[in-house]
Amino acid sequence: MFKRIFAILIVVTGLQMLLVGLLTSSSGEDQHPSSGEAAPLFRLTSLHGDTLALAELRGKFVIIHFAASW
Template identity: 35%
Template sequence: MAKKWIASVLILALMAIAMFVSLDNKKEEPSKDASAQILEAGVKAPDFELKTLKGDTVKLSELKGKKVMLNFWATWCAPCKKEMPDMQKLHEEASEDLVILAVNIDPQLDVQGFIDENGITFPILLDEEDKVNQQYQVVSIPTSFFIDSNGVIQEKFIGAMPHDAMVQYVEDLQ
């Protein structure tokens, strides 16, 4: 009986040590990698390069000096469908210093059909490997980032955005 009791205590002790070591290993020092940084206002927008629906390449860092509305969306997303006409209207009203980029996260679907059906003329970028979506830590779509002419995120908006809010965010950019 004493042997069973000692064996039980020993097993519990080993389990406790294993749990402690496991938890201790998870307490790593914070990464200094910029991609691990939480993307919020005041943070430099991570650079990326994606192909457009038309086959051109867009690199965010090459847009320095321009204001950017960076929107993440999908063809099946009802709020995305609702906001696209307002984005198109903003695009038509915008001055030369504003670029609207819409990053599609479901390029395997009929993106071109969606664009044609909705009369969208601003650049549609295809995130075929889901890298930019992850880089920008998008957890809900639509999500829009407003990036100033110095490449710094000034605002992040989650959800469908009405036209007047888009205009206000753009006007607030430097």
């Protein structure tokens, strides 16, 4: 009796996981940023307190590199 209930529970759980996976999968649209498009405008503050806006660098070659040490 216990083995039968356990087997049914495994099957139901598997079907639920499959259903959730299918419902939350991407729609196939490109989720990556496009090369050559303008980045959204933003403003950053350096460790020295200086503020730099991306708009101030318009027309210049800019590489934005985000990193974390953790």
